[in-house]
Ligand SMILES: NC(=O)c1ccc[n+]([C@@H]2O[C@H](COP(=O)([O-])OP(=O)(O)OC[C@H]3O[C@@H](n4cnc5c(N)ncnc54)[C@H](O)[C@@H]3O)[C@@H](O)[C@H]2O)c1
């Protein structure tokens with residue numbers, strides 16, 4: 001074993017490439033997209049040392065071109081969940097005994113593979129499989145995933161370096177950061193390849209072994225992540241990737257005595273169901289499981305009468321419609337002061353008019369498709385209901401078509417009732433609802449923002465008046481775990497704006513931070529006394 005206190009490379013954020021027309025990165029990504037479209041991949045599960053093909057093959061297609069076949073994945077059942085748990089438990093001893101710098105090297109190598117030879121492949125997979133435009137893929141599947149891996153290695157080293165500051169006379173105090181006793185379950189959402197990669201790798205980095213169940217609609221890129229982890233030298237059994245439906249996985253995992261932690265990102269309803277199941281099974285487990293869940297949002301933008309109308313409209317256009325509003329952070333309700341409404345409306349409608357919609361293979365399309373038919377039907381249900389409500393005005397969009405792909409035009413709804421359902425419920429699509437408030441009633445509007453929805457994920461205030469900014473910052477303290485001043489509420493960057501919300505939006509363990517990594521270790525305090533006492537009596541007791 002190597003001996004020494006090792007320093008890890010200081011991370012910096014991975015630069016975002018611009019893919020401008022004529023650039024070399026654009027040409028090589030375009031080639032990777034063409035290559036991926038020309039193939040039909042056969043995607044197995046990865047359990048221990050096995051690539052598992054069940055023969056129960058499910059099709060994978062681009063959401064924007066649902067007649068095109070990208071590949072198949074092999075769906076598993078509860079027996080595969082059992083196998084994955086056994087593989088994770090079997091691999092555990094060797095992995096947790098491995099020196100931490102060896103684990104660090106694997107994930108640093110994975111980051112460099114993604115930054116270099118795998119960048120096009122992971123971006124192409126995310127563009128095709130999840131219908132993301134090139135910029136949205138680049139900031140997610142390349143840059144954010146690379147940042148998660150590099151920054152987490154740095155945070156891991158800092159966690160291990162934290163030791164008790166005081167040693168009494170003749171005593172040496174130490175802290176050992178043990179991995180959890182058991183296995184960790186990572187359940188990941190469709191919308192971010194970076195989150196899919198981070199949720200299994202963060203606990204694995206800290207010495208845990210993991211079962212990873214991605215959303216079916218993200219498997220095409222998940223397969224590339226697994227290829228990168230394996231290429232980086234991740235041993236068999238450390239991350240076991242299975243494709244089973246959620247309840248099937250849950251039934252086996254949450255009744256297992258060695259279940260030690262859940263790393264979840266997805267909707268609030270699913271997370272609450274999982275938490276209840278874990279609670280109901282609590283006496284079965286050898287240890288209290290760690291539960292980390294980052295969930296839904298109903299993210300707001302509130303403008304003060306002093307705001308710059310153009311800056312506000314731009315933030316709404318990008319915050320609400322990038323990646324078709326399928327970000328937990330997406331601006332989905334806005335509170336506009338009456339003095340600015342006409343000006344903001346003009347800028348916003350002009351922006352929306354200029355947004356091209358289509359598949360991400362054409363780099364000039366800003367809007368792509370929503371993830372699947374279920375999402376399409378749910379989102380358009382809200383739009384139809386709004387169209388049929390005479391108190392509600394659709395000021396932009398409202399059109400949709402699923403004949404080729406699941407396309408929904410960016411839609412803006414103007415409501416008179418600030419508690420109208422699209423101001424309150426998470427829609428997770430390209431729908432922005434606006435309420436215009438009396439410009440002199442800013443404080444009341446802040447109260448509305450705070451009380452309208454059960455979520456507390458992201459939010460933004462726009463103002464050029466420092467008192468108004470201070471008031472919003474104070475009054476909305478618990479309304480958002482990520483709060484933005486004069487900026488859109490999306491696009492958090494690892495190492496700069498640690499991400500997560502509270503209230504119904506999750507446990508706020510801030511993905512890509514030391515706070516998150518601390519959830520995957522169980523510290524052991526070691527006190528060593530060099531010369532042990534040999535007499536029980538206190539000095540004042542007589543012999
Ligand atoms: N707060 C955040 O950081 C964050 C980030 C991304 C997405 N999200 C949220 O995720 C949601 C969108 O993602 P989604 O549609 O993939 O979410 P989802 O809740 O439908 O699915 C998330 C994962 O849970 C699994 N799942 C579903 N039911 C299950 C069950 N009964 N048992 C076990 N697993 C189950 C799914 O298969 C998937 O892997 C939105 O609500 C969004 O706000 C939150």
Ligand SMILES: N[C@@H](CCC=O)C(=O)O
Nearest residue numbers: 327328329490491492499
């Ligand atoms: N971290 C991302 C959102 C992740 C949820 O979908 C952002 O800040 O926009």
